[in-house]
Amino acid sequence: MLIIAFILGAACVSFAMCQAIRFVDQTLTAQQSICDHCHQHLKWWQLIPIFGYLFQAGKCINCHFPISIAYPIGEFLGGIFFVHLFLFFSVWPAIQFCLLLTWLLILALEDFFTKTVSLKFLLGGGSGVLLIFIDRIFKIHLIQIELWIIICGSLAILSLNNYFGWADTCLIGLFSILFTPVTLAIIILIASCGAFFALKFSNQTILPFIPWLLIGVIIILSLNPLFPLQFSPF
Ligand SMILES: [Zn+2]
Incomplete structure (x- = not known):
């Protein structure tokens, strides 16, 4: 195996x-x-x-x-x-994360080299990922939906003003369904720290954020079971 x-x-x-x-x-x-x-x-x-x-x-x-x-x-x-x-992980969650990581890697590489991602691939792949993780969608809690609205709403406002990329907003919106609120917060923290230091030590003014999100997801999955992937409120 x-x-x-x-x-x-x-x-x-x-x-x-x-x-x-x-x-x-x-x-x-x-x-x-x-x-x-x-x-x-x-x-x-x-x-x-x-x-x-x-x-x-x-x-x-x-x-x-x-x-x-x-x-x-x-x-x-x-x-x-x-x-x-x-x-x-057991076999099915492992396969789910393998497919998610492959899709994220393609997006991260495209974002890294071109500072943009193909809309078709982002939305098509995102829909595919939602289908693969459909079991998680049925187990979603009310507090996760509230957090999803707050996080996606805030990021959408930043994206409207070009402070943040739409692709990054879509991905974080997707992550807030796939991961627990604490896990999502840690993924965003890792990605933000990485992006902050990369901006500080490079001459770039625009920084691809998806590679850092991917690194955040990889770290979280490496540290399992420190961060349980199933949400249990209080
Ligand atoms: Zn050749």
């Missing part, structure tokens, strides 16, 4: 990185995976997570351009994290 979880994690990260590149480079329309540099179609064995990189000795076999080490490292870390999820 854990080997399958590792393969699944590595494959999901590999898919997320390829998908994010397509969003970043709009000229890439090929459905089949291609080399970032020479745009040649990749063979099936080149697509195997981690091993594809090792088999090619870190260089494209067509143009010999070095393949970024970020691919195998990201795939390996994804594999390890999915193993962690399957170790600490």
